[in-house]
Amino acid sequence: MTPARRYRNALIEPAPVRWLLIGTTLLLLGVFLLLPLVVVFVQAFKAGVDTYVSALADSDTLASIRLTLITAAIAVPLNTLFGVAAAWAITKFEFRGKSILTTLIDLPFSVSPVIAGLVFVLLFGSRGWFGGWLSEHDIKIIFAVPGIVLATLFVTAPFVARELIPLMQGQGTDEEQAALTLGAGGWRMFWHVTVPNIRWGLLYGILLCNARAMGEFGAVSVLSGHIRGLTNTMPLQVEMLYNDPGQYSAAFAVASLLALLGFVTLALKNFLEWRHGDELTAVRGN
Amino acid sequence: MEITIRNLAKSYGDVAALNDIRLDIASGELLALLGPSGSGKTTLLRAIAGLESVNGGSIHFGDIDATQLSVQERRVGFVFQHYALFKHMDVLDNITFGLRMRKRATRPSKSEIRRRGLELLELVQLKGLEHRFPTQLSGGQRQRVALARALAIEPRVLLLDEPFGALDAKVRRELRTWLRQLHDETGYTTVFVTHDESEAHELADRVVTLQAGQIA
Numbered sequence: 001m002t003p004a005r006r007y008r009n010a011l012i013e014p015a016p017v018r019w020l021l022i023g024t025t026l027l028l029l030g031v032f033l034l035l036p037l038v039v040v041f042v043q044a045f046k047a048g049v050d051t052y053v054s055a056l057a058d059s060d061t062l063a064s065i066r067l068t069l070i071t072a073a074i075a076v077p078l079n080t081l082f083g084v085a086a087a088w089a090i091t092k093f094e095f096r097g098k099s100i101l102t103t104l105i106d107l108p109f110s111v112s113p114v115i116a117g118l119v120f121v122l123l124f125g126s127r128g129w130f131g132g133w134l135s136e137h138d139i140k141i142i143f144a145v146p147g148i149v150l151a152t153l154f155v156t157a158p159f160v161a162r163e164l165i166p167l168m169q170g171q172g173t174d175e176e177q178a179a180l181t182l183g184a185g186g187w188r189m190f191w192h193v194t195v196p197n198i199r200w201g202l203l204y205g206i207l208l209c210n211a212r213a214m215g216e217f218g219a220v221s222v223l224s225g226h227i228r229g230l231t232n233t234m235p236l237q238v239e240m241l242y243n244d245p246g247q248y249s250a251a252f253a254v255a256s257l258l259a260l261l262g263f264v265t266l267a268l269k270n271f272l273e274w275r276h277g278d279e280l281t282a283v284r285g286n
Numbered sequence: 287m288e289i290t291i292r293n294l295a296k297s298y299g300d301v302a303a304l305n306d307i308r309l310d311i312a313s314g315e316l317l318a319l320l321g322p323s324g325s326g327k328t329t330l331l332r333a334i335a336g337l338e339s340v341n342g343g344s345i346h347f348g349d350i351d352a353t354q355l356s357v358q359e360r361r362v363g364f365v366f367q368h369y370a371l372f373k374h375m376d377v378l379d380n381i382t383f384g385l386r387m388r389k390r391a392t393r394p395s396k397s398e399i400r401r402r403g404l405e406l407l408e409l410v411q412l413k414g415l416e417h418r419f420p421t422q423l424s425g426g427q428r429q430r431v432a433l434a435r436a437l438a439i440e441p442r443v444l445l446l447d448e449p450f451g452a453l454d455a456k457v458r459r460e461l462r463t464w465l466r467q468l469h470d471e472t473g474y475t476t477v478f479v480t481h482d483e484s485e486a487h488e489l490a491d492r493v494v495t496l497q498a499g500q501i502a
Contacts, residue, residue: 029379133385174370177337180357181364192387196374 043252055250064237083160091168117222143225151219165207294343320492326499330392363436371420384439406434446478
């Protein structure tokens, strides 16, 4: 036995085991993650670039893109506000029912999105609790844009809060207290001390929230009513086009656009991790 | 400025953290609050600063009833045990934070703020380090920045929570001597908390010992 072999690092596996592990991981990644994405883009451009462009220029598809962007533009800021407020309350104050609040924040993660959609139908549908009142006042929530926004709000509620709570817990309240003793009011303390300390975690949470807001299918599907050009978001439009035999490649064109939005999010997220990794470790450590 | 504390009481549920505290601190005095952990010394210090609410009694800074004032209005210089420097600001921005947070009417001009910041930096012997960030400083240097930051607001009183707790023995001794000199130069009424008996006696004009929430 050579000395080098005797002093082999206990944490390094023999070469065949290493190659087997790496190979398996790469194979699974390729088959289950990379291949489907490649297929989406191949199918999207199969009938040529012209077909691709005209598929995206279709008025119903454009409407679905618009609706997805509007939904995200409403849901993401509102849930950012909610997330910051909830994380602030949970990490900086002691109060009764705190553990219940923490559990409630996770509810949208643990409940199936379809159930979330159904709950809103039960509340606001024509035979729901508020259905009578709503129809008397001619307010449409179900099978209309407000319902879609509500469903998205529900499903994406935890992202920002989940990202911030461990981060803010790790940071404690010392810096905030220091700011107070130095004469800063609550608002200035928040902007000058708290926000700069959580900014990268906050951005990270907003990115994840946005990705989900644009990609949500289940809850939105229950509430949308699938009216072309009116209540179809991009994921719903993809499904509808896919089920239409003549629109097969159009379905993949829209899907590729949705995938592209996901790529941008991922790229931004990786950039953040690379650039501000140490400030995010508190997040990933939890 | 002198501090007058009368019948101060604080409890967490049924547990009394501070019990009928009566304490007079003379203007310009350097006082040590000594006691084991859980004796209430840090609670008392935080109560003076207004960071901890009390159940009864009063704290006066001179003629001013501090119990009626918010943390901000009390204008105390507080040095936290782990310094609590603002990680995302450089040394100069940390030191001038209190001045920059003032309302427009009483806020000095930008150049004046900078001038005072640099002056304080020199006072705590960190000249030339104004653009460093807290993570780029040693423990002793951070402690000095925290002190300069507290002095910048021209505090009524200076409060230090275990100021040398997180430092190694050598730096501790150096800082102790230096703090004593600084106190004699600036003349601020200063209260510091420690559990180290020799440190308390070596540094302070007077040592007050707390035991289970009461002055022993």
